Amino acid sequence: MMCLFLGLASLFPQDREPQPSPEYALSGRVRDADGPVPLANVFISETASGTATDFDGRFRLEGLPQGEYTLVVSAVGYGTHRRKVEVGNGPGDPLEILLHPGTEQLDETVVTGTLKAVRRFESPVPVEVYSPAFIRKNPTANVFEALQAVNGVRPQINCNVCNTGDIHINGLEGPYTLVLIDGMPIVSGLGTVYGLSGIPNALIEQIEIVKGPASSLYGSEAVGGLINIITKNTLSAPEFFTDGFATGWGEYNLDAGGKFRLGEKARVLTGINYFNYDVPVDHNGDNFTDVTLQDRISVFQKWNFLRDASRELTLAGRFFYEDRWGGEMQWTPEFRGTDSIYGESIYTRRWEFLGRYQLPVPEKLLLAVSYNDHRQDSYYGDLPYFADQRIGFGQLTWDKPAGRHDLLVGAAIRYNYYDDNTPATGSASGNAPDRVWIPSLFVQDEIRLMDRHTLLAGLRYDQDPRHGGIWTPRGAIKFQLAEHELLRVNFGTGFRVVNLFTEDHAALTGARDVVIEEDLLPERSWNLNLNYLRKIYTPEGHFLGLDASVFYTDFSNQILPDYDTDPNQIIYRNLDGRSVSRGISANVNFAFAGGLRLDAGTTLQDVRVFSDIANSRPVLTERYSATWSVSFPIRPLGLTVDYTGNLYGPMRLPLAGELDPRPEYSPAWSIQNIQFTYKGLNHIEIYAGIKNLLDWTPGRNAPFLIARAGDPFDKEVVYNASGDPVPSPGNPYGLTFDPAYVYGPNQGIRGFAGLRYRLD
Structure with a gap:
């Protein structure tokens, strides 16, 4: 009789307190080529879980259910890092994450100001830098239109019929702006009017802008400023x-x-x-x-x-x-x-x-x-x-x-x-x-x-x-x-x-x-x-x-x-x-x-x-x-x-x-x-x-x-x-x-x- 009762009880289980799912932690260290990266933003894209690295570049995310996630790490001055991670499987050794300098922030490499590659913060000449991510915030069909989002730079349409135009920097007319591609003055004269169209935005690595005369390096036309459109290197470009x-x-x-x-x-x-x-x-x-x-x-x-x-x-x-x-x-x-x-x-x-x-x-x-x-x-x-x-x-x-x-x-x-x-x-x-x-x-x-x-x-x-x-x-x-x-x-x-x-x-x-x-x-x-x-x-x-x-x-x-x-x-x-x-x-x-x-x-x-x-x-x-x-x-x-x-x-x-x-x-x-x-x-x-x-x-x-x-x-x-x-x-x-x-x-x-x- 007791065996029969236990068997029936197994068919009709009693209400019981639900058992919580096991939770796990994910930890690691974020660094660049020179050492730890403090205050990097670390989060799991599938959830709202996130944290920031400490001054030694270390982080720890707790309370994660078992599974596979996408870890996203970003920091000012670096490109965003994404990787798939397994949580709850294996020993869970700390991750080592290497960040590379980015092209959207304040520490990117610039070349326009001095004709040498230096970090922007170290350049004696002020250079403003804009990345493809900046352009994508308001998609345009050409670089000419994209520059409307840059402070102090204004694309000016010069004709109501043909809609040709030029670029004004700090209130100066288009003839005072020199436009370069990869540091070479191949957009000038006729090309300044029409040549800023047709450069595929997806091929642009970054746009560097110098406001003020630069004739001592670039000669005529660089009177009011210059715009250097730098295209991607084949090593870093997408397949x-x-x-x-x-x-x-x-x-x-x-x-x-x-x-x-x-x-x-x-x-x-x-x-x-x-x-x-x-x-x-x-x-x-x-x-x-x-x-x-x-x-x-x-x-x-x-x-x-x-x-x-x-x-x-x-x-x-x-x-x-x-x-x-x-x-x-x-x-x-x-x-x-x-x-x-x-x-x-x-x-x-x-x-x-x-x-x-x-x-x-x-x-x-x-x-x-x-x-x-x-x-x-x-x-x-x-x-x-x-x-x-x-x-x-x-x-x-x-x-x-x-x-x-x-x-x-x-x-x-x-x-x-x-x-x-x-x-x-x-x-x-x-x-x-x-x-x-x-x-x-x-x-x-x-x-x-x-x-x-x-x-x-x-x-x-x-x-x-x-x-x-x-x-x-x-x-x-x-x-x-x-x-x-x-x-x-x-x-x-x-x-x-x-x-x-x-x-x-x-x-x-x-x-x-x-x-x-x-x-x-x-x-x-x-x-x-x-x-x-x-x-x-x-x-x-x-x-x-x-x-x-x-x-x-x-x-x-x-x-x-x-x-x-x-x-x-x-x-x-x-x-x-x-x-x-x-x-x-x-x-x-x-x-x-x-x-x-x-x-x-x-x-x-x-x-x-x-x-x-x-x-x-x-x-x-x-x-x-x-x-x-x-x-x-x-x-x-x-x-x-x-x-x-x-x-x-x-x-x-x-x-x-x-x-x-x-x-x-x-x-x-x-x-x-x-x-x-x-x-x-x-x-x-x-x-x-x-x-x-x-x-x-x-x-x-x-x-x-x-x-x-x-x-x-x-x-x-x-x-x-x-x-x-x-x-x-x-x-x-x-x-x-x-x-x-x-x-x-x-x-x-x-x-x-x-x-x-x-x-x-």
Whole structure:
């Protein structure tokens, strides 16, 4: 009977207290090549469990059920480390985790400031660095648009019809910004307008920005600052990658590529970018496309060769082709170059090549070369513009450490060829293409003082056959006030030999004639920059970074376009006086142990022209600007939220006449975006969001954007005896066709969605 009772009891078990599942701990040590990494953020991606390493780099996570997890380790200045870990199986020995320097924080390696690879905190020249992760917070189809998120840097659209533009740094026009790829000046002149499109974002390792003159190292054009786009090395690039997205406006962008080995010594990285937008849109009702239609392809390839003693040999090339047009909604290619339906049609073909070769000698001698060939076939209405530009560049540098001195000596030569069908290359005897050889010598000495401070001195000499010898000195002092605090003082000079295409292009996109009143002399500038950098780490694993600068740039012989004297002309002359760009800029970075990151920056600037005629501010120069981004990971969902935005203050705009009813100044305006990224799948990220959340467009603050959009060939304009337009019944403001009244993008609110795949 007792056995029967026990058997029945086993079939109907009594309620009992549930037994807790066993819990385990995971411990380890985080280090880099030099030792332990304190205050690193350590968490399990499948749960909310997380902690920070102590000052010996050790961590311990407790209360974990048995199973397999993904351990994620991140720290300011390092790349994120991910690995699969087993909990509850085996002896559970402490983990050893090695972190590698990252490219998004404050300790990354930079090369642009001094032509040498140094950690950013150690560089005597302030260099701002932005990684692909920064670009991905608000996906764009090209580098030009991506730079809108950088404090003090503004992509400026120069034409309402063709949407070409340039990059402004600290309020200075695009011609003062030098754009480099891997340190080589292959984007300049024509390429600055079009060449910033088509560089696959997935191939970018980092973007380095120097604000202020850098002519002592890079020569002409590096007057206001420079942007160096550094592409990935084939050793660190993914095996295969693709990133494609589409927007609600019908824009499609695709980046794809990968790497492969060619024998034992060569590794090849290939990337392709394709962008297409072919949906004419006219939301503001002026019968003109709000955004230029584009069909663009770019193919990039980079070769890295393994050599003895780790000497460098790199070759790279890019082919770029674009067909873009904007104009009246009924325009088709059959109207190209005619005066019946207005359109601006631009065919661009561009080749680029660069190479770096370290000579097989005991001393560190590096030969760098670049070449680009840019051809353009375009019509602005019935005005043809055909141009051919070739730029060759060669440079040999000798890097020689000697005690407390770190010497850099170099020789360079640059060849410029430019030809077009405009007055830019005209002469009394006919067409005269511009052919110039400019040899240069430069020297730089970086001196370590008392093991904490650094003094840098440099001097460059350029021999321009048109203007003679040009000297450009520079100096910098870095005071390291504490372990994570420093002050930099930089003094530099710059020069710019006028690039006629750059000055002439504003006229081609409108209806103004170019008038060059005199032989234009090189512009000269000097700059003073004070930079303060502070990093703060808390015991809780939080981080605060402050980067603030005060800048002052003084120009002489500046070449300014005069839009005001005659509304039908753009007059170029050397300024009889001086102009000044001055201001203060600050960036603040917060990184919390839980993963929340806040980045914000603001620039207050005063750009003025002082002459015998008047003191004024140049057109398209804002008084203040701000940028921000907020990134927050929701780890249990595998989701990251990015909120980004910018704000620009009022700027003076180019009016087309005294009776022009459009506002002389723009309002303050802001573009804001939000993105959601899902990272819960192996090798795949899915993202979606909304651009321009406020649905802001410039047309809402003016009666019209394009002057005389209904009569783009000025067939109904009445002129007086002096050739000036006068009011008439069909033209009450006495204007001519002019699309130059533009200061911001014409696209309103729109959604986007995309997918990234990466195989390492």
